Amino acid sequence: MALHESRTPIVRKVCESSDPDEHGSSLQPVQKREVVLRLEAESLENMRKRATVRVDQPKGSTFEIICDEGPYLDGDDTAPPPLAYYSASIAFCFLTQLSRYATVRKLKIRSMKLTQETRFTMEGSIIKGTLAGQGVEVVTHLDIESDEPEEAIRQMIEVGKNSCFIHQSIMNPVPSTIQAKVNGQLLS
Template sequence: MLNDDNDGTVNWRIRTDGGPVAETGLIASHVWFSEESATWTLISDPANQTAPGPLVHFAIGTAFCFHTQLCRYATIRRLPVDAPRLAQLTRFPASDFKPLDTRLFLHGRLSGEDATELMTAAANTCYAHRALAVPVEQRVATTHKRPG
């Protein structure tokens, strides 16, 4: 469920379940936003040997979300940007999280002010970037069943 309480706060309810796949020892994680939405299944390997580790999925999702929001905003604002490209370096050391190092390559006739506004809007509307910037409340319930 997504709702806006008109004070600048947007609340997401992201539902997930998962567990080990007996045949492979990998982890299957199912993620969805509401009963009506599609369910995504991510297969990960905590050892990062035969499948991506869980943090790899998060890093890829963060880059994808940021780039998607950036392209949407540029299109809506009709900004003169051609083929925006993104390169992201993500490090997850065992004891300390380091910020994402995201490089954006914009081709077109965009002013510096418009480029800054574009990147700020993308970061503010990307749920993963927002989650990295604010405390995230988590509630775990083990009785909710995943939709069909």
């Protein structure tokens, strides 16, 4: 590993860009909105990758994120692997929605912690072109400290699950399109 790699931040803000008119808009009791993120990623040395992700809607900041793989995939283990970011994004999104609901409903939550196990599997052969990966299971455990009635907590969890974009993308897969260019020409 090169010395500069170990000093490169894994996550850094590249550009501050939010719209004051949109601050707090997601805390409204009723809403209809779309969230749009734009991302550019590139492979670096070994198994490191860099992504620049911008929140376009609602207008948000731009961050640069580095990932790596562990030695089992010939990586240098200098940053979390892609699946760690994926797993964390599930937890972060769910906790955001739970916190959002508690704020709007003025629930008194002393603490909210989450543990999660995310499982994947891969089978096949790279040489034969049959290698295929898939998600197996996401198991989430919540530990909530609150004097609110159990029904209020159940409702918070249900709304949190239903409004979590990532949980919903897992439970109801979204269309995915891959378009590629090789030497500037669209690969058909």
